[in-house]
Amino acid sequence: MPRDNRILIAIGAGAAVILAVILALVFSGGRERNAEPPPAAQGGLTVDVAEAPTLDATRELRCYVAGQFVGMATLADCARRNGLATDALDVGIDETGALVAAPTASFAPPPSEPPVELTESAPVPAAVDSTEPAQPSPQPAVAVGQCLRHTGSEWRMLSSSMTLNACVQALYSGTCVRPGDAQYGRWGETTLRLVPRRVEQSPDNNRFTTLAEQDRSCQFPGLR
Structure with a gap:
């Protein structure tokens, strides 16, 4: 092919490219541009809380x-x-x-105290006859009481004579509850409550204080 023809073809191709660019600019310039940034540039999901429900103050x-x-x-x-x-x-x-x-609405209120037939006093040790020869001082008596579990509808006895620590272990060892949940038990006249990471006690089924901390394995290393 003659050199002059190749020069003419190159010039024609360049002119076509320039014309295409000009036409693209003309047509795109006539469109309205959206001033808002694209959704992806707005940080992802946008939630409108204007319609979120509110608790009626008079309810x-x-x-x-x-x-x-x-x-x-x-x-x-x-x-x-x-x-x-x-x-x-x-x-x-x-x-x-x-x-x-x-104040703690996330926890269900304590259940009613167990019926009388489940709360009979445990036997007490017999009194020592003072006329008998003196014996070595006995070890201090360990307090025992009835241990009960509340199933959600009723009280069930686990033992009629158990120490407090043993009752807590029997009720809750290996059991963890989720935030907001609670499980109730009873030792003698003391109400027990398992909440996340601890067991609480109440002498009046009302005011609760921490009795023992629970570890991540749902055990009570502080109770022996």
């Missing part, structure tokens, strides 16, 4: 004070009865499925 809930049901009350009134600010009060579901307000 009455089942109100618990110190673990005891005191009747229906608004959230503000229940907080006042508990001596707390409204935003410090928890709202949750009790064992009946009803909406409740309490």
Whole structure:
């Protein structure tokens, strides 16, 4: 092919490319540009919370004070009865499925005390006759009591004579509960409650304090 023809073909191809670029700019310039950045540039999912449900301030809930049901009350009134600010009060579901307000609403309130037939006193050691020859001082007696488990609907006896530590081990060793859950038991006149990472005790089925910490294996290394 003559050299002049090759030069003409190259010039024609260049002109075609330049024309295509110009036409693309003309057509794209006539479109409206969206001023907003693309969704991927906005940090992923955007959630509109404007329509999130809110608790009606005038709605009455089942109100618990110190673990005891005191009747229906608004959230503000229940907080006042508990001596707390409204935003410090928890709202949750009790064992009946009803909406409740309490300082620890995530835990179901303690069940009623066991019936009398399950709480008869354990036998006590016989008294020592003072006329007998003196014996070496005996070891201090270890307190024992009845150990019961609450199944969610009733109390069931595990033992009629057991130490507190042994009762806790029998009830909860190897058992962990999820946040918000609680399991109840009873040793003598003491209510026991297993919550995440610890067992609590209450002498009045009302105010609870920590009895023993639970490790990640759901055991109680501090109890012997």
